[in-house]
Amino acid sequence: MHADVVIIGSGVGGSAVAWQLAQTDARVLVIERGENLPRELENWDAEAVFGQLRYRTHETWLDRANQRYRPGQYYFVGGHTKFFGTAMFRFREADFGEVQHEEGISPAWPISYADLEPYYDLAESLFGIRGDVSGDPTEPPHCSPYPHPPVPDEPAIARLRRDFERQGLHPFHMPTSIDLGSGGGCIRCGTCDAFPCRIDAKGDAEKCLLRPALRRGSVTLMTGARVTRLVTDATGKRIVSAQVESREGRKTVTGDTFILSAGAVNSAALLLASANSRMPRGLANSSGAVGRYYMNHNCTAILAIDPRRVNDTRFPKTLSVNDFYYASEHDEWPLGNIQMLGKIREAMLRGAMPYMPKRALRYLSEHSVDLYAMSEDLPDHDSRIELTEQGEIRLVWKRTNLKPHARLVSKTKEILRRSGFPLVVSRRFGEDTPSHQCGTVRFGVDPALSPLDPLCKAYDHDNLYVVDAGFFPSSAALNPALTIAAQALRVGESLCRSLGPPAIANRIVEPT
Ligand SMILES: Cc1cc2nc3c(=O)[nH]c(=O)nc-3n(C[C@H](O)[C@H](O)[C@H](O)COP(=O)(O)OP(=O)(O)OC[C@H]3O[C@@H](n4cnc5c(N)ncnc54)[C@H](O)[C@@H]3O)c2cc1C
DSSP: OEEEEEEEOOSHHHHHHHHHHTTSSOOEEEEOSSBOOOOOGGGGOHIIIIISOTTSOOOOEEOTTOOEEOOSOOOBTTGGGGTOOOBOOOOOGGGGSOEEETTEEEOOOSSOHHHHHHHHHHHHHHHTOBOOTTSOTTOOOOSSOOSBOOOOOOHHHHHHHHHHHHTTOOOEEOOBOBOOSTTOOOOOOSOOTTSOOTTSOBOOHIIIIIHHHHHTSSEEEEOSEEEEEEEEOTTSSSEEEEEEEETTEEEEEEEEEEEEOSOHHHHHHHHHHTOOSSSTTOTTOTTSOTTOSOBOOEEEEEEEEOTTOOOOOSOOTTEEEOTTSSSBTTBSSOOOEEEEOOOOOHHHHHHHOTTSOHHHHHHHHHHEEEEEEEEOOOOOTTOEEEEOTTSOEEEEOOOOOHHHHHHHHHHHHHHHHHTTOSEEEEEEOOTTOOTTOBOTTOBOSOTTTOSBOTTSBBTTOSSEEEOSGGGOSSOTTSOSHHHHHHHHHHHHHHHHHHHOTTTGGGOOOOOO
16 A cells, blocks of 8 residues: 555644645545544443543553553544543743743743744634634734634633632633534533534544545545554665554555654654664654653642532533733742633542542532643653553653642632632542643754654654654643644645645635
């Protein structure tokens, strides 16, 4: 099998490149280890999704103590966006420069916010983002407003917004890719964040990028096909083929250009697993940085409980607060972002509080307003993905910046108590939830320090790009999907140029 461009992984990174390349005549093959996510009643069933972990991978990873666990990884067409909470933030301008944090430095990116702005704009239009550019003092400049007005608050969230404003905070409308609003398909099913959407109302990578690309005809998707190794030519400079394990057995796919987008953990693992005599430390790895600098935000779920009120909100993710994002009068260090979490259900609490009777958990979930505090995790050389001799993934996450995160959580709790909630509890997300994984194949201007150049091309290879969240040199403190999409659209556009006409000129933005 041969393709002009082989894309490995159909998440937001891979699908964004496919969307761009669909405007050329290039034959593009997207290889995806997962299948199409089935549409079924269980999509919206908290017991199936959280109690039985129906969609979570069965593969296991090892932690630093070699304990086996089943990570929160989801292998389906569209990648993690099939389960994501639809929060589509731009990183802030300062996130692209060097930022001093309490526990170290968040390094500068090799590109500026201005370099990415047009692609943020394109990504927002492809994902049909609903939001309001005017509400958040930290919002960076936009060349155009969001394509749609924000999703209105439901009553419990509107009340919270008033309480926050009364305390001098600046809550704003969270940008979201949910198709909820005039003419939209969303029916406020009451599940969303961490659930698949049964009626395709979530703006995910499959819906907004991959399907439009597949409709153009020159892009093909191979599912149930896991790439196990990339093979180079004798010089080691060019990738010539990908070895694939699929239902039909082993295959070899040859290609002219390879776009790796298997997710930050799996892309690094694949590069390491592809070591050969020319590249004994793994592909793209003369810097030694592949698999290192793993980051995953410091995230905590905060439940504010008021026994006097049932919270019947169906889509709570309409409010966010960035008053603590930068160092300010609130704290001498950047603390991070606060946003709404999807509505918590009894089955979700069970894992965290197995000792509590179901009835008590149901009561808590019915009376809670649920928030999510997120702080930046800083890149650390020893925070890393390794492969065991058997080729299994060992993830040693060296968490950083936990002190400011603890302060963000305690400030959020304080604000919630002042908003009238008598009981506020919290729980930090652990290593088994690598939802915002990034940083393992970082881009940068110095090949001695970074595997990728500023266009995500591997310095060591002429025809290999990595476009999933692995390229992030820092994690910022906002959800990553829009930034992955924007950079992948930028890389894709540059590839279109190099592939020649009829690229670019025919751009049609498909309605979402
Ligand atoms: C529950 C949850 C909620 C989230 N909520 C938000 C949110 O609200 N906003 C936000 O911005 N972000 C959110 N995120 C994070 C966001 O979804 C991810 O950052 C983003 O989707 C990652 O995109 P990616 O392209 O880097 O990788 P992925 O989405 O992981 O895509 C990688 C793809 O490659 C495939 N693959 C892996 N290995 C191989 C292989 N060897 N061969 C072939 N295919 C392979 C995978 O099956 C997958 O489809 C959330 C994540 C989760 C899990």
